[in-house]
Structures are given as C-alpha cells and as structure tokens.
Amino acid sequence: MTTPISFEFFPPNTPVGVDKLKAVVQELGALKPQYFSVTYGAGGSTRDKTLSAVMDIAAAGFEAAPHLSCVGSTRENIAEILATYRAQNIRRVVALRGDLPSGTATAGEFRYASELVAFIRETQGPDWHIEVAAYPEVHPQQRYAARDLQHFADKMKAGADGAITQFFFNADAYFHFVEEARKLGVTQPIVPGIMPFHNYGRIAQFAQRDGIDIPRWVQMKMEGFMDDTAGIRAFGLDVITRLCERLIDGGAPGLHFYTLNQSPLVLELCRRLGLGAR
Numbered sequence: 001m002t003t004p005i006s007f008e009f010f011p012p013n014t015p016v017g018v019d020k021l022k023a024v025v026q027e028l029g030a031l032k033p034q035y036f037s038v039t040y041g042a043g044g045s046t047r048d049k050t051l052s053a054v055m056d057i058a059a060a061g062f063e064a065a066p067h068l069s070c071v072g073s074t075r076e077n078i079a080e081i082l083a084t085y086r087a088q089n090i091r092r093v094v095a096l097r098g099d100l101p102s103g104t105a106t107a108g109e110f111r112y113a114s115e116l117v118a119f120i121r122e123t124q125g126p127d128w129h130i131e132v133a134a135y136p137e138v139h140p141q142q143r144y145a146a147r148d149l150q151h152f153a154d155k156m157k158a159g160a161d162g163a164i165t166q167f168f169f170n171a172d173a174y175f176h177f178v179e180e181a182r183k184l185g186v187t188q189p190i191v192p193g194i195m196p197f198h199n200y201g202r203i204a205q206f207a208q209r210d211g212i213d214i215p216r217w218v219q220m221k222m223e224g225f226m227d228d229t230a231g232i233r234a235f236g237l238d239v240i241t242r243l244c245e246r247l248i249d250g251g252a253p254g255l256h257f258y259t260l261n262q263s264p265l266v267l268e269l270c271r272r273l274g275l276g277a278r
C-alpha cells in the first residue's frame, strides 16, 4: 500500500499567484493526495485569502484543510471563522497557536494550540478532523525538550486526530520523537512534514529561525554549489528522496509536503518514491 500524501500551500497575494496556484493544484491533484492545506497568516492577516484558496481547492474537487491560528483571537472570532468553514462544508483544519507579528498586542482568549483544539472539538463536535503541529527538533521557544513533548501530548489529548511535523532533515529526530510521544500515550498518526530544497538560501533561513538542523555535510555541499542551480536541484532531490525513503521504511503514516506553491520538485520526489496515483 502506498504511503498517503498531502500538500501545503500559502494563500497567494496576487491574481497571478491565484491562477498559478490553481494550476499547481491540478498538477499535484493528479497524484490524488489526501488533502491540500493552506496556511493562515500571523494574527489572522490572511483570513480572507486563506478562505478563498481553500474554496478554490474545494471547487476543483479536492479536500481542503485551512490552517487556523488562535493567538490574539477571541472565542467569538474563531467561532465565526469555523462557522464560515462549516457553511462551506469544510470539516478539516490544522489548528495552531501561531505567532503574533512583532509589535502587535497580545490580547486574546487563547494561549496555546491545545485550547484551540479543545474549543473546536467542543463547539463543532466529532465530525471535524483536527491536525496539529509537532516539533521533532523541539519548538524554538521551548528550552526543555521533555516539556515540549508533554505539551504536545496534552494537545493531542485535547482532541486532535493527528499531527504534522515541522520540517527536518534528520530522520532519527522524527523516529525518536514518535517513540517518546507513544510512551506518553499519543496514539494518533504523526506525519512528517517534508521541505524540498526549493531554494537553498531560503530554506536555510527558515531552518535558522525555527531551530532546525541542516546537517553540516549538506550545508557544505549546498554552499559549494554557489550559482550552480542544476547541481543544487539534483543534490537536494537526492537528499530529500533518501530522507523520505528512510521515513517510509521506518513506518511514517504519510508524508506532508511543504510545496511553497510550486509543483516541479514535489512531483519529481513523488515520482522517485512511487507515491500518489499515476
């Protein structure tokens, strides 16, 4: 049985981006993913654009899962957004705490994603599918790995159906995290988030910001390619293909690809791995 896949997008900002995303949805949709998810800007800044992208995905005949972050929001705000999704027949959501843009007031009625999960479950009932975020290399604001893991387990117990991890390049970090989460009673699937090397410089910045380790040998090779984009592409594909192979062999229950709204690398990875419908 092939490993289930899902794809993540960000809501486009321009009409050109909207059209491009529709084309990418068709290309990746041919692989029959479980769902496409769409991120939600800090503090609700992309509320309408996220909804619009989700509606485009649903109109194209695919399951769509909006991300929803709660920090800085009131219960009333969140209830309103959930009601909009319910009215559009959306029942899948990625529930997050989120990060407030710096300088924004912190007033809000939710402190942690676990509170959002509990709120969605209480107000929407059991028919919603709720995913949450997991951090195999520890959430960057958390100093103690054991505490982060316990908070993650509590979040799952609050009513989540599954988790998607932050991206990582070290399969052992993922396997260790899953093993430790199981010891704390987490039984739901924990799906690895896979970030292809769309653009090495940008991915390295994300990794630095989010406390994700890029192995030194990968960094050195990537930096050595300088402007050789073909070399970067080929090497990056090999690294990520091997990572995915290890994850699949080790029993990962699915793979969630961070697409950055681009299809070529993800299509090539899925082709190499034999993933998705053909």
Ligand code: FAD
Pocket: 038, 039, 040, 041, 042, 043, 067, 068, 069, 094, 095, 096, 097, 098, 099, 111, 112, 113, 114, 132, 133, 134, 139, 140, 141, 142, 147, 148, 149, 151, 152, 155, 164, 165, 166, 167, 193
């Ligand atoms: P939480 O699970 O609430 O954890 C946040 C921090 O609080 C952690 O350090 C945790 O250890 C700590 N904590 C949790 N509970 C407690 C407690 N009871 N007491 C004390 N400390 C506690 N961001 C966006 O803005 N939009 C998106 O669309 C988006 N999508 C994402 C998708 C994925 C798959 C991932 C992995 C991340 C995504 N993010 C997104 C980033 C995310 O919002 C940030 O990482 C944010 O800092 C934490 O969100 P969370 O839901 O993981 O928070």
